[in-house]
Amino acid sequence: MGGRRVVTGHWPLFDLELRTPRLRLRVIRDEDLEAMIEAALSGIHPPERNPFSFPWTSATATELPTNTAVHVWRTRAATDPDAWTLPLGVWAEGTFVGVQDITATGFRALRCVGTGSWLRSSAQGAGLGKEMRAAGLAYAFDYLGATAAGSEAAAWNEASLGVSRSLGYTPNGVRRELWGDQVEDVQYVHVSPETFRRPDWELGVSGHDSVAAFLRLP
Template identity: 35%
Template sequence: MTTVVWPVQGLWLRTADVDLRVMTEADLASVCDSFPADVEQDPAATRYALLDEGSNRRAVVAQSYWRALGTWSPASWALPFVARNGDGDVLGMQWLEGPDFSTDRVVDSASWLVAEVRGRGLGTQLRTAVLELAFRHLGAGAAVSSAVVANAASLGVSRSLGYRDTHTSVLEHSGETLQHVRLERDAWVASGRGASVRIGGVGPALPYFGLGDEDD
């Protein structure tokens, strides 16, 4: 019998068109190969002077994944979900994060999609899936997100799911204005938007979030 070393990687979410599973080492090459050139990465991430741009972008993807699981604690965690279609092709990634979760029970999210599948509503499905996980199973009280005001697609997803504008800030590295939004748990549950999302693998993962048992 094989021992499951990290049960968090057994979490899975399923929507009408997308299967989401927590990233593993086996996903790394395909995710890096699929990562779009127009997706901005963390400007504070390490860059290597002797690598070209493509190699540096792959390094940021890899180190972000390793950091997420390697520094995990119930107080602060990050879930990197790989999104695939029914044929197993990588469509993108959806992150769900609880950077101060034991204190405030607030989750944040970020995502990207490969260019050829954008505009089909898949971003809404990805966000719906992780919100249902956060609110129904992880005890989140609220979800926040943010996007530059020019990113109408991201803000459109947020607003379509019930997020409300809260405030703006300015990005130091670019000077762009960032719109912040927030969604409360009660509003999400009342909306019923996550009813069609299928979720599995929750029970064994709960202790890693500092949570008790749940029927899976």
């Protein structure tokens, strides 16, 4: 598991870092906000179709920076052992390319997590979305001790659902929901450690002990 390190600062989750062959993932810090905002403003999806259940990318270029910072701070302030989000910034060759979230409610009892992510348009199409989701799943299953992971996407979002299928997710029901300002069929999917199609690389992890202690995990 992750080796012991000296905690820097007052937020132990900042110690966590995940490494894949092409990516580095760590919990977003205030000094990362400028790069995160620049990545979001550079474009994530075509303007005519928003893949997010909360259409945060529809904010104006003036509003989005403040909204992004508030979201990161609110997520951090709301984190405790019973309900938490690990908002992992994703870097490729030193450039901030997106975010991979791992979320949970009642995790110590339920052992279930959810995942969500976004990737700047210029980094799409090279398999990075699959690699960063695989990193999140490997960490959740092998280090946090999750027994199941769920995700969802609008039924038309084949890019997201294709990544899910490639990693071993199976369908878990379709619901008709308000998705942003549109009514959509939403496909739910789930995966377990047994059905997870693991990549052919080993995840590098450091700082896990700080996370486990803060979340009161065994």
